Amino acid sequence: MKILVAEHSGFCYGVKRAVKILDDLVLAQEKIHTLGPIIHNDQVTKYYEDQGVKIIKELSEMHASETSEIGVVIRSHGAPKSVYDEAEQKGLKIYDATCPYVKKIQNKVSTYASKGYNIIIVGNAFHPEVIGINGWCDYQAVIIDHIDQVDLLELSARPICVVAQTTFNMKKWDEISDALKARYSDISIYNTICLATEQRQNACLELAKKVDYMIVVGGKHSSNTIKLAEICSKYVPTTHIETKDDLNGDELIGKKVVGITAGASTPDWIIQSVILKIENEGEVFF
Template sequence: MIIQIAKHSGFCYGVKRAIQILDDLIEANKGEKRIFTLGPIIHNNQVTEYYEEKGIKAIEKLANFMDNRMDGDRLVIRSHGAPKSVYDLAEAQGFEIHDATCPYVKKIQNTVSSYYLKGYNIIIVGDQNHPEVLGINGWCDESATIVNTLHDVEDMHPSDELFCIVAQTTFKLSLWEQMSTLFSEKLSNAVIQNTICLATEQRQKACIELSKTVEFMIVIGGKHSSNTRKLAEICSRNATTIHIETKDDLVDVSMFKSNTKIGIAAGASTPDWIVESVILKIENEGEVFFDGKS
C-alpha cells in the first residue's frame, strides 16, 4: 500500500487557537474554579472526552444552566462563536468569559452586525442548524435569511433592496461560486462577501487533487464535523471514500491490497494523534510505502 496524506490536513488555525486558549486557562486555573465550554470545544468526540476527563464540561444551552451557576465560573466560547445574546446572558450571570471565537468568524459577525445596523438585509449561505451560522445570525437580531442550496437562491424574487451576503466559513467553494453568480443576477444592491475560510478552501482543493490520484480515500474526523463531512463528499467523487472518526471504525483493512494507493485527509478539528493511530493500524496490517504529504 502507498499512503499519502493530503496537504493542510488536521487542526486549522482557529481550532489550534481555541484549544490553546482552553489549555492556557486550565493551566492558570489550577483547578480552583469550574471551567465550561459553550458546546463541545471542537466537533471531535475524542477531544471532548479528553477534556471531560479533566473536568471540563460542555454546556449546550446557557439559559438552562443558570440554576447551577457558581461564583467565578469560567465560560469558554468555542471557535464557532456564539450569538450576541449569549455574551449578554453570560455577562449578566457573572461568568468570566474567555472568547475563543476564530478571528475569521468574528470578522463575519462584525460585518453582519455593521451592515445590519446600516439597514441591509442579511443573507447567510450555510447550514441553518450549524452553531457558527446560529452564532452569526445572532449578530443581526436573528433576522438573516439562511440559504443552503442553489434551489433556495433560484426561488428568491429579484430585488433592488440592500443585501449583505456572507457564507459559513466551511461552505463548499464551488457551490458558493454558483450561488453568488445567481445572487448578483437577482439582487441589484447586494454586497457579496466570500467569507469561506482559506483553511477550508485549501483542504477542499488538496482533497480534490489527492483523491484523483488514489483508489481509496480515508477521511478522518468527527461525524458531526461539517468540514470533515464535506471533505468526504468531495473525495467520494473521485475515489472510494470512507469517513471514520478513529482507527476503530476502520474494520476491514484487508481490502487494501499491496499495490493499493490510499489517500488520507483529516478535518480541521481532527487531532494529529488520531491520524497517526489510523496510519499505524494500516501499517500493522500490511506492507506500506509511506509517501508523506501529497
C-alpha cells in the same frame, strides 16, 4: 509501505486555535464549561469530559453559585451577541474562541445593521455559526440557501448587505450572489466563505491520484469526512475509519503507497495513532 499524509488534513486554523485555548485552560486547571461541544468528535469530547470540562447548551444551565468560579469557552462557530450580554450580566468569565473569520462576519453584519441595511446571510439557518451571526444583527437577517429563494425575497426599500456562512458551497454561492446582483442595485456583497474546506478537499483529491489506497480518518457521521471519503473513492480504494482500532490491516495487504487524510474535526493525535499503527504493525499488513 510508504505513508503520505495529505496537506490540510484535520483541524482548520479556527478549530486548532479554539482547541489550543481550551487546552491551555485545562492545563492551567481552570474550571471550564464549553458552550456546545468544542468540536464534533466523540473521542475529543470524551477526552475533555475526563479533564472535567462540561458541555452546556445555554448559559442559563449554570447555577448562580458557579458563575464566579467557572469560565465558559465560546467555540470557533461563535455565538450570538445575547450570550456575551448575558455573561456580562451574570459576571461570567468568557473565553472567546470564535474563529477570527467568523468574528469578522459578525462585526460586518453588526455594522451594516446599525446603518439600517437589510442583512442577508447565505447559509444554513439551523447551523450554530449562522444563528450566531444573525444574533449580531438582532436576528433581523434573512437567511437563504438556494437561488430559487432570491425571487421570493420581500425586503424593505433599504440597501442590502450580503454575507455567507464560512462553509457554504462556493458554486451555490456564485449562483445566489449573481441572482441577487441582478435583482438589486443597492447591494454590498461579501464572499465570506472560508477556503479551509476547499483546500482540504483539493489536497485529498491530489493525494488520492498518487497512492494505491486512501485512509480517511474522522467521525462516521461527520459530513465533511464522508465527503472526503467520497472524493478519494472516485480515484482509489478508500476506507473511512474513526480511530486506529477500525483498521484491521487486511485492506493494506500488498499496498505500496498509502495516503491518509482527515476530516475537519479529527485531532492530530488520532491521525498520528493511525500512522503509528501502520508503521508498527506493518509486517502484519504486507
